[in-house]
Amino acid sequence: HLLAGGWTDARPQPEIPGRAVGLSLVLLSGLFAGKIPSNVGMKPAFERTPQRQWESFHCEVVHGASYNATWHFHPEYQLTLVLKSRGYRLVGDNLTPLRPGDLVWVGANLPHVWREEVDRDGTRLAVHAIIVRFLDTCLGRDFLDIPEARPLRRLLKRAQRGLHVTGPARDIVAAKLKRLPGSSGLDRVADLLSILETLAQSEDLQPIAS
Secondary structure, three states: OEOOOOEEEOOOOOOOOOOOOOOOHHHHHHHOOOOOOOOEOEOOEEEEOOOOOOOOOEEEEEEEOOOOOOOEEOOOEEEEEEEEOOEEEEEOOEEEEOOOOOEEEEOOOOOEEEEEOEOOOOOEOOEEEEEEEEOOOOOOOOHHHOHHHHHHHHHHHHHHHOEEEOHHHHHHHHHHHHHHHHOOHHHHHHHHHHHHHHHHOOOOEEEOOO
8 A cells, every 4th residue: 555655564564562552542533523544543554665776765755635644653763844734643652733843753663643634624734744764774784883873872762752853953953854855965864964963962852652
């Protein structure tokens, strides 16, 4: 099944311990007028991120009527910057309304979904977002072992619960993410490293899931 950022995989996948959603679907439906997708609360689908031959990490711009995504997980870390959207994001067991400027880092294998609100006449409101996905080995299998990467190792561990990026860090990272889709070559890699360095040094990161 084709999604905005990849494909769901119907084959059996490993269990994801500690990732089940504990929220009541009755509560969710009350908060969002019954618009919560029926598959939330079920086992999340495994999603494969398309990897193009010329890239070490995936960056896409979502621009349309919806995120076209279902409740899912993947081995890549994910940064999502919302530029225009009204709806909600569900990360692990945390449900939060969406607003422009929302910036979230999702840890590897942490179930999540972004959903756009449906207007009263049934039409979906416009979505504009930038999504970056990368494996912890995207810069080389030994990259995280170098001394300079120690803050990044700590950051990746913190991301297991998902991180909401706020404050000055949000503004800095958002500006860099907006430039990333137009980058190429080593500049593209340097831009990702710059984003990760900003996040690794920031105190403006709040855990999302319990």
